[in-house]
Amino acid sequence: MPTYRFRVNGNAATVDSWDPDQPLLYVLRNTLGLHSAKFGCGLGQCGACTVLLDGQAVRSCVLPIRQAASHAVTTLEALPARIPDAFIAEQAAQCGYCTAGMVMGAAALLSQTPHPSLDQVKQSLAGNLCRCGTHTRILNAVMRVAKA
Amino acid sequence: MHAMTSLTRRGLLKSGGALMVSFALGAALPKRTIAQSAAAPDVDSFLAIHADGSVTIYTSKVDIGTGLATAFRQTAAEELGIPVERFNVIEGDTATTPNHGGTGGSSGIPRGAADIRRAAATARQALLDLGSKQLNRPAADLTISAGEVHPAADGKGIAVAALIGGKRFSLKVDPQAPLRDPAAYTVVGKPILRADVPAKCTGRHPYLQDLTVPGMLHGRVVRPASMGARLLSVDESSVRAIPGVRVVRVESFLGVVAKDEWAAIRAARELKATWSEWSGLPGSAGFERTLRESPVERDQVVVNRGDANAPKPLSATYYWPFQSHASLAPSCAVADCKESGTTVWSASQNPFGLRGNLAKVFGIPQEKIHVIYLDGSGSYGSNGNDDAAADALLLSRAAGQPVRMQWMREDEHGWDPKGPAQLLDIRGAIDAEGNITAWETQMWLPGGPQGDRALVGPESAGLAQGHGQNAGAMTLNTDPPYATANLRVVAHSLKDTPLRLSNLRAPGKIANVFAVEGFTDELAVAAGMDAAAFRRRLLADPRAIAVLDRALAMIEWQPRPSPNPKPAAGNLHVGRGIAYMRYKHTENYVAMAMEVAVDRATGKVTVRRVACAHDCGLIVNPDGLRNQVEGNIVQTLSRTLHEEVTFDRSRVTSVDWASYPVLTFPEAPAIEVALIDHPDQPSYGAGEAASAPVAAALANAIFDATGVRLRTVPFTPARVKAALA
Numbered sequence: 001m002p003t004y005r006f007r008v009n010g011n012a013a014t015v016d017s018w019d020p021d022q023p024l025l026y027v028l029r030n031t032l033g034l035h036s037a038k039f040g041c042g043l044g045q046c047g048a049c050t051v052l053l054d055g056q057a058v059r060s061c062v063l064p065i066r067q068a069a070s071h072a073v074t075t076l077e078a079l080p081a082r083i084p085d086a087f088i089a090e091q092a093a094q095c096g097y098c099t100a101g102m103v104m105g106a107a108a109l110l111s112q113t114p115h116p117s118l119d120q121v122k123q124s125l126a127g128n129l130c131r132c133g134t135h136t137r138i139l140n141a142v143m144r145v146a147k148a
Numbered sequence: 149m150h151a152m153t154s155l156t157r158r159g160l161l162k163s164g165g166a167l168m169v170s171f172a173l174g175a176a177l178p179k180r181t182i183a184q185s186a187a188a189p190d191v192d193s194f195l196a197i198h199a200d201g202s203v204t205i206y207t208s209k210v211d212i213g214t215g216l217a218t219a220f221r222q223t224a225a226e227e228l229g230i231p232v233e234r235f236n237v238i239e240g241d242t243a244t245t246p247n248h249g250g251t252g253g254s255s256g257i258p259r260g261a262a263d264i265r266r267a268a269a270t271a272r273q274a275l276l277d278l279g280s281k282q283l284n285r286p287a288a289d290l291t292i293s294a295g296e297v298h299p300a301a302d303g304k305g306i307a308v309a310a311l312i313g314g315k316r317f318s319l320k321v322d323p324q325a326p327l328r329d330p331a332a333y334t335v336v337g338k339p340i341l342r343a344d345v346p347a348k349c350t351g352r353h354p355y356l357q358d359l360t361v362p363g364m365l366h367g368r369v370v371r372p373a374s375m376g377a378r379l380l381s382v383d384e385s386s387v388r389a390i391p392g393v394r395v396v397r398v399e400s401f402l403g404v405v406a407k408d409e410w411a412a413i414r415a416a417r418e419l420k421a422t423w424s425e426w427s428g429l430p431g432s433a434g435f436e437r438t439l440r441e442s443p444v445e446r447d448q449v450v451v452n453r454g455d456a457n458a459p460k461p462l463s464a465t466y467y468w469p470f471q472s473h474a475s476l477a478p479s480c481a482v483a484d485c486k487e488s489g490t491t492v493w494s495a496s497q498n499p500f501g502l503r504g505n506l507a508k509v510f511g512i513p514q515e516k517i518h519v520i521y522l523d524g525s526g527s528y529g530s531n532g533n534d535d536a537a538a539d540a541l542l543l544s545r546a547a548g549q550p551v552r553m554q555w556m557r558e559d560e561h562g563w564d565p566k567g568p569a570q571l572l573d574i575r576g577a578i579d580a581e582g583n584i585t586a587w588e589t590q591m592w593l594p595g596g597p598q599g600d601r602a603l604v605g606p607e608s609a610g611l612a613q614g615h616g617q618n619a620g621a622m623t624l625n626t627d628p629p630y631a632t633a634n635l636r637v638v639a640h641s642l643k644d645t646p647l648r649l650s651n652l653r654a655p656g657k658i659a660n661v662f663a664v665e666g667f668t669d670e671l672a673v674a675a676g677m678d679a680a681a682f683r684r685r686l687l688a689d690p691r692a693i694a695v696l697d698r699a700l701a702m703i704e705w706q707p708r709p710s711p712n713p714k715p716a717a718g719n720l721h722v723g724r725g726i727a728y729m730r731y732k733h734t735e736n737y738v739a740m741a742m743e744v745a746v747d748r749a750t751g752k753v754t755v756r757r758v759a760c761a762h763d764c765g766l767i768v769n770p771d772g773l774r775n776q777v778e779g780n781i782v783q784t785l786s787r788t789l790h791e792e793v794t795f796d797r798s799r800v801t802s803v804d805w806a807s808y809p810v811l812t813f814p815e816a817p818a819i820e821v822a823l824i825d826h827p828d829q830p831s832y833g834a835g836e837a838a839s840a841p842v843a844a845a846l847a848n849a850i851f852d853a854t855g856v857r858l859r860t861v862p863f864t865p866a867r868v869k870a871a872l873a
Contacts (some may be wrong), residue, residue: 018391022410030409035358036351040476041557042413045805048476076351087349091341091771094779095213096348097476097525103349125813129805131476132213132526133782135816137775 004069008032009078017065024068025049025060028075036076036100040129047128050101051075057108074107076100083107083145090141094132101128106142116146188320191274193246194267195224195317201295201309203230205237206245208500209260211344213526214835215772216256218342222768223261226335227268227328228275229292230308236343240499240521250498252529252651253620254735254833257768261831269325271317278311330766330827337827339771344523356495356522357480357554364482366409367543367553368416369605370402371563374798377423379608386420395419396546401609403539405547413556427797429646436467436860439571439592445643450589450623454634458586460575462674464667467860468570468659468843470793473652474808477525478560479532483540484550489516494537495524502534509606509613510541528783529620529651530601532564539605558803563604566793567652568593568619568645572626572663582675582682586634589626589664593619593656594645601648617645620655624732625840628664630686646795654836657731658784658843659861665727665844666859669710669851678707679848680726689730691737691826695761696728698822699739702759710848711855719749723853727844736837737763737824740781742817744849751869753850755785755817762821762838765829777821777838784842786811790862 001016008028015031023042028034028051037060040048044059051060052074076084083103086092093099102125109116109124116124121142130138196204205224211217217237225232238245248263249255272292279297280287283306291300298305307313330336347353372379379400387393387404393415396403402421406412430438482493490512496502499519507514519537527533532555540553555563570593577586599616606613623639672682680700687693703724712723723746728739743757762777790809794802802808843861851857856871 017410018408019410019414026410029358034351035355038355038357038477039554040478041805043557043804045557046476081350084346084349088341088346091345091775093213093342093345093348094215094775095476095523095526096344096353097213097355099348100351103351119814122813122816127812129476129810129812131474131528131783131810133779133786133811134775135782135811135813136778136819139813139816 004065006068006070007072008034009074015065020066021064023061024051024063024065024073027065028060034075034077038097038100040097047101047105048098050104050128052104052108055108055111057105076103079103079107083110086144087138087141090137090144092134092137092141094134098128098130102130102138106145110145114146118143121146188323189246189267191267191270191317191319191321194264194321195271197308197312199309199313201307201313202234202236203228205235205264207237207260207264208240208245208247208249209256210240210251210497210499210521212251212495212497212523214256214776215342215769216260217344218340218772219257219261219768220264221343222335222338222340223265224268226333227265227272229272230295232335232340234295242499242503242517242519247500250501252497254835254837256835257831257833261768265327266323266325267321269327270319270322273322273325274317274319275308275311279306282306282311333827336768337825338769340769342772353523356482356493356524357477359482359493359522359552361482361484361550364550364552365405365407365547366412367403367405367540367551368412368556369539369553369559370404370416370419370421371559372400372423374423374426376426376428380422380424383420387415387418390415390418394547396543398542398546399608399610401542401605403543405543405551429795429797431796432470432792432794435469435569436571439569439594439642443643444640445595446641448623448639448641450637450639451627452636456634456636458577458634460577460586460588462577462670463573463575464670464859466572466574466659466663466666468662469861470569470647471567471652471787471791472561472793472808473528473531473564474791474810475525475527475531475560478555478557479536479564480524480552480554481533481537481540482550482552483537483544485541485544489518490541491518491520492537492541493520493522494533495522495527496533496537497527497530502537505534505600505603506538506541509538509603509611528653529567529655530565531650532560535563535604538603542605542609561803561808562800565601565648565650567655568622568649570656570659572659574663574667576667576671578671578675582677582685584628584630584632584671584686587628587632589637591623591626591639593622593639593641594649595641596643596645601650617649618651619649620651621732622656625657625660625664625729628668629692629728629730629733630668630683631688647793647800653780653783654839657836657840658787661727661729661840662843662847662861665729665841666847666857669725669848670857673710676709679710680705681707683726683728691763692728692730694824695737695739695763698761698824699726699741699759702761702820702822703741703743703757705741710852712852716748719747721746721748721853723849723851725845725848725850725852727841727848729841731832731837731840735832736834738837738841740838740841740845742845742849744846744853746850746853746868748872751865751867751872753789753863753868755815755846758817758819760819760821760838761824762834763824763826764832764834764837765826766831767823767825768831770823773823773834774821776834778819780836780838781819781842782811782816784839785817785846788843788846788861788863790864792862
C-alpha cells in the first residue's frame, strides 16, 4: 500500500492509503482521528471540511491524499485560540457542524489580511455554507478578530 | 465511546453514584400527555442529584443546536437553587431518559422545560423537607441557594448533596408543587453561555458522525436512478478491485459495507446495477397546476364565520414549492444489530418514535432496541435521520457487524422527506374605511393517509410498513390575524404526494403567512393606505400592537402608501415591507420589517436590513433566543430567495448545493432583533415563529420597491427580472 508523508498540526505524519485519490478528509478523520473537519458534500461546495494546506484554506473532501503529501496540514484542533475564542465570545454556533470550516476559512483570510472589511469577510466565506443561519454571529466573530 | 447495548439506566447510575431504576413512559401513550397521564412520572426519571453535588437532567427532548439543553439547565437550576454550572443533560436515550415526547413544533420549552420545571419544583419541596429535619427548622423558614438548604434569615445550612446525593427522591412529580416566582428569578432570563458552544468552536464537540464502535464497518447505500425503480441485477465484480468491500442486497435495497470508509464510498459509486424504468412523478415544472387538478382526499374547513357568500372582488394566488431540510450533514446512523439486542445511535429528533417505528418495521420487540441520540447537524424537522437509521440497521443485520452509515450529499437532497408545496387562492374585500369585510382562503397541498412515513431503505427491502404522510400542522395561520367579519378557510388535502412529506421548520405557516400577509398588503394598496397603518387599526391585542410598533420604530418606518414614490437610482429600486403574525394564532407575536434593494437589470434582490420584534412570553435565555430568531430569519430568507426542490418524471434533480442553492455570506443582511419579555406569561417555543413572517415581509418590501407583487417562491433573479420586464 502506498505511503504518504506530510505534516499535520506541526507533527510529521506517515499514512498508508490504498487509493492515492482518497481525499485528505478521510485520512484526517479515520486514520489520524482528527474529527474537526466534517463531511458535508464531498463536492467542495459547502466548506464543512475546510483545513489549511500550507496556510491556504482547502476543501479536504476533494483534495486527494497524494496532493497533500509533503505539505503542511493544519486542522482546527491545532489552531491558536484567538479565532475560536472570538467565535465562543459571540456564541457563533447553533448546530456547529459548519463551525470548524468557518473558523479555518477565517484563519486563512486573517493570516493574509489581518484587518479585513466586513465585505471582505463576507466574500471570503462565500463558499462556506451555514444552514442554521448563524451568519450574523459568524461575521461578528471574525470582525472581532479583525478589529483587535 | 463503545458498544452500549447492555448499558441500562441502572448501570449508568451506578457508575454515576446515584441509585435509581430505569423508567420510561409506555410508548403506547400519546405524546405530550405526560402532565395529564394517570400515572404521574417520577421525579427521578427527570433528575438525579449526585453525591458530588452535580445534577443530571434526563429528557427525551433533544438539543439540535437550538440551545434547548442550556435552557433546561437554567430552568432546573432556578427551581432547585443549585448553580447552573453543576447541571448536565442526557438527551434522547431510550434506556435512560423519560419519554415526554419528541422534539418539534417548538415544544421544547413550553412542554419540555415545563415538565422539567415541575419535576425540579417537586424535588425542591422534598429537599426543603429533608433540610427541615436535619436543621431542626420549619421548612417554611428555609430556602435553597448555591446548592445549600439554609434558613432564609440566618443560620447554618446543609448541602443538597448531603441530603439526597446519590439517592432517589422516590416521588411522583407533583403538578401542584409551588413554582418559584418569576419576579425573583436569578438564572432564568439570563444570557447564560451555551455549554456546547466552546467545543463546537474548537473542533472537539462529539458528533454522531464522529462515533466509532469496535468492529464497526462503514456503509453506503446505492439508491436507484429512478425513485420507484426495482433492482434487476447487480454486478459484484464491478467493485472487486476495491479492498474489503461486501455488497448487501435485500430485494431492491442495495448497499455496500467496508472497513475503510473511502472504500465504501468508491464501491457505492462504482457498483454496476441494473434498475427497472420508472417515471411515476408528475415533475416539478407546473406543479402548481398539478396541485389544483389532482384528486382531493379531504376538504377541511379550517375557519367558517359569518356570510360565506359575501362579495370578494379582490383575489390572488400564491405558490410555495417543495423544499428540503438540506441539512449540512448528510443523515447518518450507527447500528449494531445483534440477536441479543439492537443499538442505534441517531440524531433523530424523536428517538422514542424512531425506536417504535424500527421495532414495527423490522419485527424486533421494542424492548430489544436501544436508541441513543447524539448530535448531528441541524435538522429543522424530520430530515433523513430516521431513514438513515433504518439503512444502518439493514446493513448491520446483513453484515453481522456494527455499521456506520452516512448518506452522501445526493442522498440527502434527493431522498430526505420534503416540506410540502402549497397553493393558496385568496379572495377578499375591503370597505371605504379600510376594514376587511370578507376573506376566503382555499389551500391545496399534497397529502395522503395520516400516519407513519415509509422509510426509504425498508421500502426497497420489501419490508411491510405504513405509508402515511405527516407534514405537521399545515393549516394554521391561513386566515388573517385582523378583524374580519366574514371569513372562510378551506384546505384541500390531496390523495397523493409525489415526494414523501415531512415537517420542515414552521410547517405550512411560512407559506400561509406569505399568502395571508401578502394579500393583506394587497388590500392596503387597494385601500390606498400605508401598509402598517392598515394593519394597526385592525389589531386589538396590545401585545400584537407592541411588536408591530417596535418593528416599525426599528426600521424607521415612514407612513405612506406603497409602492415607493421615490424613483429608482439607476437600476436600483429601494423599498420597505412589513409583516405581522401571531404564530398558530395562539403563540408568539412577531412583526418583521425589511428594507430591500432590487436591481432591475439583473433581478437580484438584496435584503439590506431586517428588523424583528419578537414576544414569546417569558424568556429563558435571551442570547440563545436571539441566536435562534436570527437563524429563523436567515434560513427563511434562504428558502424564500433560493430554494425549490426540482424533480422530473423519475427523480429529484436538485441534489447538491449548486442545484439547490442556499443563502451565502455576501447576502447576509444586517439583522436587528428586539425581544419583548413577559416574565409573568408562559413561554412559547421560539424554534419556528420568527420564520413565519419572513417571506411576506420580503415580498411586501419588493412590491414597495418595484410596484411588482411576487406571489411565487423562490424569488430567483430570473423570476424577479421576468416579473419586472
